[in-house]
Every structure is written in structure tokens, then in C-alpha cells.
Amino acid sequence: MGExxxxxxxxxxxxxxxxxxxxxxxxxxxxxxxxxxxxxxxLRAGKRAGFLEQLARALREQSEPLARRATEEMGKRLTEARAEVEKCAVACEYYAGHGPDFLVDQMVASDAGRSLVAWQPLGPVLLVMPWNFPYWQALRQAIPATLAGNTVLLKHASNVPGCAAALEEVFNDAGFPEGVFRNLAIGSDAVEGVITDPRVRGVSLTGSEGAGRAVAAAAGKSLKKTVLELGGSDAFIVLADADLDHVAEQAVKARFQNNGETCIAAKRFIVEASVADAFVARLRDGIERIKVGDPMAEDTDLGPLARPDLRDDLHDQVRRSVDAGAACLAGGEALDRDGYFYAPTLLDRVRPGMAAFDEETFGPVAAVTRAADVDEAVALANASRYGLGGSVWTRDRARGEQVARRLECGCAFVNGIVKSDPRLPFGGVKDSGYGRELAALGIREFVNAKTVWVD
Incomplete structure (x- = not known):
């Protein structure tokens, strides 16, 4: 049967x-x-919202064991795991308070006596979810999907089976009716069969580009609605007028949060040439101060990668980038210790054609690319097959917004680290996927926008 x-x-x-x-x-x-x-x-949407309020309470009551399980299974720092559980609870409360309004019939003037759009659920929805945020990634889809009236089947990543089981337990503890949320302890080989099952009406995947193509192909053959949130290689653009001390500090957080294993982590630092040396010096200093260690320890800054193959793949990307001409200014090697640790790494003078620029680096590696001016910075940022997030750093907020609007991505931030927020839609373009999670757009992904026309 397998394990x-x-x-x-x-x-x-x-x-x-x-x-x-x-x-x-x-x-x-x-x-x-x-x-x-x-x-x-x-059930009335308001009644379903009451279950989300109970889910928020259950998450907070079980926050410590949930956080410890995530740290044990995938290596994120315990402080970050606690924050993840709290973020899930906040999302429950947000949708409990605002979600029913998103589902109110939308009246439309037409030639009818009365016409409207009704938002009606589709049925069972399959969630194929990743390991890097084992609770948040699953719940940011499950919360709006269940509030809309769908039932949810979760196929979680195979290396976090304990977190997956814990999610089903917390839904049960919150009083959800049996069958509304169910964890499927299955491998990737069984996913296509679930997708093609006629009782399943939609699929959401957060994961790799390859997994997204496979899920989309299977769903397309069965004419199932899909939402895909895939990889990212977010640009972090530093303009010449930026406060370099502050921006370098934020850059370290933006790249090395969650051990660098974040789809919306800043991965390509694109810096105007006139301030590049000064920025790189500050970034290097911050990276060299990172404390690598046990993620359960409160003073640890960086834990291990989740699996040994991920560490090996990351090192291969670093090696290929250096062989192609990038300068390794810090790190660049696996650490000789138990577990799957990789040294926090800084690559400078990275250009298109190098692995660290063209590919998604999922781990603690920061890649700096130098741009002659803001126009070249934007061109470099957009010279990627990915389009999930991006950020612009400048003292001039109006100029920063203008630059942000030019970025080919789903989420553009000015003077802030890219993040997901229940109040704002989240998703990407290009090979980073399609569809949106969170906010009003997220709850409407897995509903039937039904036109009702009454003479």
C-alpha cells in the first residue's frame, strides 16, 4: 500500500x-x-462563516503543537511557524467578517424585470498543496472555498503528512461537518485519478511549474476549473535614491525568510549601478551575520532546507552560475553538519543566461544584477519567464508606483517586502500561473457566476 x-x-x-x-x-x-x-x-453564508470563527479559535488553541509539527517536518523556524498559524486564524476571521458580502447577488440592469449574478458553489474541490507553508498555503484556498459552499479534498506534499493530518483534525475540532474538509494521504501518482473523477469539480495547485503543467493538463482533459500558483523569481529593484541601510536590511529578510524557501521571496536583486557597490557591501554584511542553526531555537535566523535533493539542486544552481561568471561573495556550499543545511549565499554580477537569474532558486541564495538605469532595471526584472511578485525601493513613492506598474507580475510592492494578505488578491502571470487567491477574487474562483433573468 505504501507509506x-x-x-x-x-x-x-x-x-x-x-x-x-x-x-x-x-x-x-x-x-x-x-x-x-x-x-x-x-447553509446560509453567514452560518458557514460561523464555522470559520470556530476554526480561528481552534487554530489559536493548538498554535504551539501545530507550529512545532511544521518545524519538525519541513524545517522552518519555530517563530515563523507560530506566525503562520496566526496568519491562518486572521484569514478565517477576515472571511468570516467579509466573505458573505462577497457572495451577495450582484444586481444588473438589463431588459429583464429583474436580472442578477448569483455566486453558487461548484462542488468538491481538490487542493494540491506544497510543503513550504504547510498550513497557510492550504487554508488560503480552503477557507474561501468552504465559505462559498464547496467541500474540500486536500492532497498535501508527501514530506509533510503530519501537518496534513493536523489540518483535518483542526477542522474537526472546529465543528465542521464530516466530509466538508478531508485530507487525502496519497502520493502524486494518485492525483490524476482524483482530478478526473466526475464528482470533483475544480482543482487548485500551489507548487512547481512542472506540477502545474501536469495538473492543468489532467484538469483540461476533464474540463475542470483550475487555479495555479507556481514558481517565482521575484525582482527586488533598488533605485539610486533608496535608503541603502534600510533597504539592505529588508533585502536580507525578503530573501532569507522561511529559509529562503518562499515563492515570493526576493530572488533577483536588480540594483542601479551607481549604488550597486554600496548596496552589495551592506547586503554581504547582513548575510554574514545570519545565524544558522536549530529552527526550534528562538535565536536562529536560518534553518535547514526541507529535503536533501533541494539542497543539492540549489548548490548545482550556484555552481553553474559561478562557472558562468557570477562572483560568490559569501557562502556557496552545503554545511558539514547533520541535516540539510546550506550556507547563506551571495552571488554578485549575475546576468541573464545564468542559472541564478533564469531559474527559481528555492533556498538561501541572493543574486545581485547591476542595471545601468531604471529602464534597464525594469527590462531585467521582466526578462524572466516567471511573474509572481516584485518590489521597488526608492525614496520617491510616486516614482516607485510608476515603476511597479511596469513590472510583469501579479503582485508589485513599493518599499515593502512582497507578501500575501487576505484583503488583497494574490497570484501570478506568465509561468507563475493564473487565477487568484484571497480577497473577493479568491472566493469567486470556485463558484458558478450564474446569470438569473426574470421577465
Whole structure:
């Protein structure tokens, strides 16, 4: 039948094995989600919102064990894991308070006596989710999907089976009816079968570009709605008038948060040439002060990568970039210790054609590219097949907004680190995917925008 193995990336030691759900179990789970849907969808949106308020309370009550489980399974710092759980609770409260308004019929003037758009749920929705934010990534889709009246099936990343099981437990503790949210402990080989099941009406994936193409292809064959949030290689543009001390401090946070394993982490630092040397010196100083260690320790700044293959892939990208002419100013190697640690790394003089520029680097590697002026900085930022997020740093906010509007990405920030916020839609363009999560747009992704015309 197979197992999903949970491994502690800090030590490399096995934590626990979880049995894979057999085919019959998958069928029963999908059947239960389908059977529960009519009853759940008929509840008033305000009633479903009450369950989200209970979910927020359950998350906060279980915050410490949830956070520790995430740190044990994927290596994020415990302080960041606690913040992730709290962010999930805040999103529950946001949608409980505002979500029902997003679902109110939209009246439209037409040749009818009465015409409107009604937002009606689709049915069971499959979420295929990643390991780097094991709670937030899943809940930022599950919260609006369930509030809209859908039921949810979760296929989580295979290296965080404990976090996946914990999510189902917290939904149960919050009093959600059985079948509204179900964890499917399955491998990637079983995903296509769930997608093509006629009872499943939509699929959302957050993950790699390759996984997105596979899920989209399977869903397309079955004519299923999809939302894809894929990789990113976010540009962090530093203009010549920026406050370099402040910006360099924010740059370290933007790149090395969550051990650098964040789709919206700043990955390409594009700096106007006139201030590049000064910025690089400050960035290097900040990187060299990063304390690598046990993510459970409160004073640790950087933990391990989640898996050994991720560490090896990252080192290969660094090596290929240096071979192509990039200068390695800090780090650039795996650390000789237990677990999957990689030294915080700074690459300078990175250009298009190098791995650190063209590919997504998922780990603690900052790549600096020098631009002659703001126009070249924008051109370099857009010279990527990805388009998830980007940021612009300048003392002139109006100019910063003008530059931000020129970036080919789904989320552009001025003088702020790119982040997801329940109040704002989140998603990408180009090979970073399509569709939106969060805010009003997020809740309307998995609904039928039904026109109702009454003579």
C-alpha cells in the first residue's frame, strides 16, 4: 500500500510513517465530499462563516503543537511557524467578517424585470498543496472555498503528512461537518485519478511549474476549473535614491525568510549601478551575520532546507552560475553538519543566461544584477519567464508606483517586502500561473457566476 515518510530536515532522522490511502479509501473520501456538498452548500453564508470563527479559535488553541509539527517536518523556524498559524486564524476571521458580502447577488440592469449574478458553489474541490507553508498555503484556498459552499479534498506534499493530518483534525475540532474538509494521504501518482473523477469539480495547485503543467493538463482533459500558483523569481529593484541601510536590511529578510524557501521571496536583486557597490557591501554584511542553526531555537535566523535533493539542486544552481561568471561573495556550499543545511549565499554580477537569474532558486541564495538605469532595471526584472511578485525601493513613492506598474507580475510592492494578505488578491502571470487567491477574487474562483433573468 505504501507509506508517506516524515523526516526531520534538521537531523535527517525519520519521524513517522503514515499509510497511503488505498484506492477504495480515496473513493469513499470523494463520495463523502460529494454527498456532503448539497447540505453544506444550502447553509446560509453567514452560518458557514460561523464555522470559520470556530476554526480561528481552534487554530489559536493548538498554535504551539501545530507550529512545532511544521518545524519538525519541513524545517522552518519555530517563530515563523507560530506566525503562520496566526496568519491562518486572521484569514478565517477576515472571511468570516467579509466573505458573505462577497457572495451577495450582484444586481444588473438589463431588459429583464429583474436580472442578477448569483455566486453558487461548484462542488468538491481538490487542493494540491506544497510543503513550504504547510498550513497557510492550504487554508488560503480552503477557507474561501468552504465559505462559498464547496467541500474540500486536500492532497498535501508527501514530506509533510503530519501537518496534513493536523489540518483535518483542526477542522474537526472546529465543528465542521464530516466530509466538508478531508485530507487525502496519497502520493502524486494518485492525483490524476482524483482530478478526473466526475464528482470533483475544480482543482487548485500551489507548487512547481512542472506540477502545474501536469495538473492543468489532467484538469483540461476533464474540463475542470483550475487555479495555479507556481514558481517565482521575484525582482527586488533598488533605485539610486533608496535608503541603502534600510533597504539592505529588508533585502536580507525578503530573501532569507522561511529559509529562503518562499515563492515570493526576493530572488533577483536588480540594483542601479551607481549604488550597486554600496548596496552589495551592506547586503554581504547582513548575510554574514545570519545565524544558522536549530529552527526550534528562538535565536536562529536560518534553518535547514526541507529535503536533501533541494539542497543539492540549489548548490548545482550556484555552481553553474559561478562557472558562468557570477562572483560568490559569501557562502556557496552545503554545511558539514547533520541535516540539510546550506550556507547563506551571495552571488554578485549575475546576468541573464545564468542559472541564478533564469531559474527559481528555492533556498538561501541572493543574486545581485547591476542595471545601468531604471529602464534597464525594469527590462531585467521582466526578462524572466516567471511573474509572481516584485518590489521597488526608492525614496520617491510616486516614482516607485510608476515603476511597479511596469513590472510583469501579479503582485508589485513599493518599499515593502512582497507578501500575501487576505484583503488583497494574490497570484501570478506568465509561468507563475493564473487565477487568484484571497480577497473577493479568491472566493469567486470556485463558484458558478450564474446569470438569473426574470421577465
Amino acid at each position: 508517506l515518510i516524515s523526516v526531520n530536515p534538521t537531523t535527517g532522522q525519520r519521524i513517522r510513517a503514515y499509510p497511503v490511502l488505498p484506492s477504495a479509501g480515496i473513493d469513499r473520501a470523494v463520495a463523502r465530499a460529494s454527498e456532503r456538498f448539497p447540505e453544506w452548500s444550502r
